[in-house]
Amino acid sequence: MHTFMHVAPFIASPFRGYVYPNETVLPWGVLIVVYPYITGLVAGAFIVSSLYHTFRIERFKPVARLALLSALAFLSFAPAALLSHLGHPERSFEAIWTAHWTSAFAAFAYVAGFYAILLILEIWFAFRVDIVAMAQTARGSTGLLYRLMTLGSYDVSERALAYDRKWTKVLAAVGIAAAAGLHGYVGFVFGSLKAREWWSSDLMPIIFILSAVVSGVAVLVLIYVVSSKVRKAAIDESCMTGLAQVLWGFLIVTMLVEALEYVEMLYRRIEGIGMIEQLIAGPIRIGLAIQVLCSLIPFLIVTVLLARNVRGRALIGWMSISSVLLMSAVLAMRWNVVIGGQELSKTAKGLLTFTPPLWGREGVVWASTLLGGSFVFLWVLARLLPPWEPAQMSE
Amino acid sequence: MSEDKSIKDPLGRRGFMSLLGKMCATTAVCSSVASVALEGVAAVAKSTPAKAEFPPAGPVPEYDWTKHRWAFGVDTTRCIGCLRCVEACKVENDVPFNPHDFRTWVERYVYLEGEDKPHIDSQSDPVNIAAAGSPHDYRFSDRYRNAKVTKAFFVPKLCNHCENPPCVQVCPVGATYKTPDGVVLIDKDYCIGCRYCVQACPYGARYFNEETQTTDKCTWCYHRITKGLKPACVEVCPVKARIFGDLNDPSSEINEFIRSHRISVLKPWTGNGPHVFYNGIDSEVT
Numbered sequence: 140m141h142t143f144m145h146v147a148p149f150i151a152s153p154f155r156g157y158v159y160p161n162e163t164v165l166p167w168g169v170l171i172v173v174y175p176y177i178t179g180l181v182a183g184a185f186i187v188s189s190l191y192h193t194f195r196i197e198r199f200k201p202v203a204r205l206a207l208l209s210a211l212a213f214l215s216f217a218p219a220a221l222l223s224h225l226g227h228p229e230r231s232f233e234a235i236w237t238a239h240w241t242s243a244f245a246a247f248a249y250v251a252g253f254y255a256i257l258l259i260l261e262i263w264f265a266f267r268v269d270i271v272a273m274a275q276t277a278r279g280s281t282g283l284l285y286r287l288m289t290l291g292s293y294d295v296s297e298r299a300l301a302y303d304r305k306w307t308k309v310l311a312a313v314g315i316a317a318a319a320g321l322h323g324y325v326g327f328v329f330g331s332l333k334a335r336e337w338w339s340s341d342l343m344p345i346i347f348i349l350s351a352v353v354s355g356v357a358v359l360v361l362i363y364v365v366s367s368k369v370r371k372a373a374i375d376e377s378c379m380t381g382l383a384q385v386l387w388g389f390l391i392v393t394m395l396v397e398a399l400e401y402v403e404m405l406y407r408r409i410e411g412i413g414m415i416e417q418l419i420a421g422p423i424r425i426g427l428a429i430q431v432l433c434s435l436i437p438f439l440i441v442t443v444l445l446a447r448n449v450r451g452r453a454l455i456g457w458m459s460i461s462s463v464l465l466m467s468a469v470l471a472m473r474w475n476v477v478i479g480g481q482e483l484s485k486t487a488k489g490l491l492t493f494t495p496p497l498w499g500r501e502g503v504v505w506a507s508t509l510l511g512g513s514f515v516f517l518w519v520l521a522r523l524l525p526p527w528e529p530a531q532m533s534e
Numbered sequence: 535m536s537e538d539k540s541i542k543d544p545l546g547r548r549g550f551m552s553l554l555g556k557m558c559a560t561t562a563v564c565s566s567v568a569s570v571a572l573e574g575v576a577a578v579a580k581s582t583p584a585k586a587e588f589p590p591a592g593p594v595p596e597y598d599w600t601k602h603r604w605a606f607g608v609d610t611t612r613c614i615g616c617l618r619c620v621e622a623c624k625v626e627n628d629v630p631f632n633p634h635d636f637r638t639w640v641e642r643y644v645y646l647e648g649e650d651k652p653h654i655d656s657q658s659d660p661v662n663i664a665a666a667g668s669p670h671d672y673r674f675s676d677r678y679r680n681a682k683v684t685k686a687f688f689v690p691k692l693c694n695h696c697e698n699p700p701c702v703q704v705c706p707v708g709a710t711y712k713t714p715d716g717v718v719l720i721d722k723d724y725c726i727g728c729r730y731c732v733q734a735c736p737y738g739a740r741y742f743n744e745e746t747q748t749t750d751k752c753t754w755c756y757h758r759i760t761k762g763l764k765p766a767c768v769e770v771c772p773v774k775a776r777i778f779g780d781l782n783d784p785s786s787e788i789n790e791f792i793r794s795h796r797i798s799v800l801k802p803w804t805g806n807g808p809h810v811f812y813n814g815i816d817s818e819v820t
């Protein structure tokens with residue numbers, strides 16, 4: 140046994156049953172867990188902003204622009220997770236210049252690029268009044284930056300603002316489709332692979348989109364609560380109740396579709412089902428427990444909050460707790476899909492147990508740094524373009 | 535929204551909106567180019583590889599890759615599990631000498647008395663590595679010496695060089711491709727190292743080479759077969775368990791093997807169309 144430890148470096152995962160020799164090193168690690176997680180946050184946050192900008196649901200106004208900046212912050216870091224995973228990131232542009240169109244991956248740069256342009260345009264229209272105001276008051280290099288950001292347009296007449304609103308509305312509407320497309324595509328990357336029983340499913344893109352919205356709304360609740368506390372500004376209770384409703388609606392559908400996926404897989408009793416059952420009872424049991432409990436508990440909490448019309452500090456406190464749990468649930472779901480799928484051997488006769496390294500490019504520290512980096516970038520963006528409504532401005 | 539229509543472009547933004555219009559037009563052009571490309575790909579995917587599309591002179595001078603159609607045979611009734619093929623492959627193709635990177639490997643299926651499922655292991659099993667004593671040597675331990683074995687056989691495995699390779703389908707840059715003579719290759723100077731192809735292969739034939747930071751797999755020793763030689767594993771096999779040849783040549787060893795045996799392929803339900811043909815495996819082999 141000591142020989143095995145000597146010749147097999149730490150990157151090889153222990154296994155039981157029979158697995159193909161090349162499978163003992165998992166091709167995709169925590170970076171590919173974090174990647175769909177971050178893109179999911181983009182989609183969820185964006186959809187909340189569109190509820191205001193396109194559908195004019197006024198109660199979401201306090202978070203509408205914050206949601207846009209959050210989406211941009213997360214979108215900026217999603218490619219970083221992919222790029223640092225690549226063996227040759229310097230060749231990544233080949234996926235754009237010489238894209239091989241039968242690959243789901245080839246679409247990434249185009250889908251994400253289209254969405255990024257759309258998002259930046261919408262942010263520009265949504266913040267134009269503020270940019271103009273700051274360009275006229277700020278001095279020095281900051282002033283120059285804002286003057287550049289106006290793109291030469293200083294017209295803030297009511298006519299011009301109506302024009303801005305029209306564009307924001309259209310972009311927000313197209314953005315819903317783009318956000319769903321961006322994340323549905325991530326689901327397709329997994330769902331379309333027939334080689335992996337755990338991934339190969341038509342429901343995968345739908346599950347990814349739904350859970351993305353849940354995690355995105357949850358992270359927006361947390362960002363809203365924390366930023367308001369830091370700024371000592373009041374939290375809009377009507378907005379918070381609205382977010383609770385959105386969360387509740389998407390959560391119930393997400394849980395149903397995810398349950399359907401599992402029930403269908405187990406009920407069909409396909410070949411290798413014994414190993415799938417062992418995967419559920421073995422390597423991913425903790426991840427699965429987190430996914431289920433951290434979905435059910437907040438579901439019950441939010442149900443009670445809405446049914447009893449809870450207000451005030453209780454509403455904000457319980458919504459914050461629910462959001463932390465839901466973000467954990469979705470992160471666990473990403474782990475269970477990405478890592479779980481690789482822990483189930485393609486032989487259908489064996490299981491691997493993956494433990495991520497702490498350090499290194501594929502390590503937990505770097506993956507967490509990327510995730511944390513998006514929040515730092517959001518802070519920078521919010522300093523540059525304060526998204527707060529005048530009524531919320533701290534004194 | 536009728537009032538919006540009456541709004542004239544505010545001065546200073548007209549230029550910007552015209553730029554936006556151009557961007558939209560560019561996007562439309564790009565997407566139509568993409569759809570044409572997709573249609574082209576779909577058409578190629580449906581038809582068998584049109585050899586006329588390839589020039590006769592491939593990457594190897596004096597070798598016409600449109601004139602051959604290579605295939606591989608494995609006669610498991612002959613394999614003795616000596617693993618010389620695995621060692622030869624590692625040396626021939628600079629495959630890292632560790633227990634998790636292989637272009638080819640050998641599996642052992644052992645049925646014990648009173649059991650209906652086989653015990654399966656490969657040279658990478660910890661017990662076998664311990665028996666070999668070093669990562670540079672490969673050996674099957676005699677762990678079944680005192681057991682009552684009812685049936686046992688070895689199954690050499692390698693890339694199946696599929697007719698419809700899912701690894702080629704998923705490569706985002708086209709670094710892995712199918713040659714007109716039926717071999718699936720990887721351009722390691724082009725591979726970005728995303729490992730999507732490793733995921734897509736149902737046979738576990740691909741591995742990620744830490745040294746080159748690119749994916750690698752069996753090429754049927756393309757550098758040898760294009761010079762008229764046999765793959766290294768075929769060359770060293772002492773019992774002729776590995777057969778290689780040209781399907782276009784009626785008298786080739788591979789055609790003779792396919793004619794004279796009841797052959798099967800691995801995981802036929804995937805629709806991949808493997809080109810490694812097996813004799814003597816049972817349904818437990820996947």
